[in-house]
Amino acid sequence: xxxxxxxxxxxxxxxxxxxxxxxxxxxxxxxxxxxxxxxxxxxxxxxxxxxxxxxxxx
Numbered sequence: 001x002x003x004x005x006x007x008x009x010x011x012x013x014x015x016x017x018x019x020x021x022x023x024x025x026x027x028x029x030x031x032x033x034x035x036x037x038x039x040x041x042x043x044x045x046x047x048x049x050x051x052x053x054x055x056x057x058x
Contacts, residue, residue: 014041025054 017040021031034042034050 012043012045014043015047016040017042017047020044020047021051024051026051027054 017031017034017038020026020042021034026034030051034047037050038046
């Protein structure tokens with residue numbers, strides 16, 4: 001790849017694990033597992049790929 005192409009690539013947005021966990025109603029235990037796996041920051045795709053969402057009831 002040439003440097004011009006790399007400079008034009010969009011950057012991925014990075015989020016705090018705690019903020020995403022609270023926004024998506026993730027349990028504290030699972031949040032701690034994600035912090036161990038990724039650290040304090042994660043991309044949304046990585047987060048959603050490794051989380052089990054809580055069940056939704058009507």
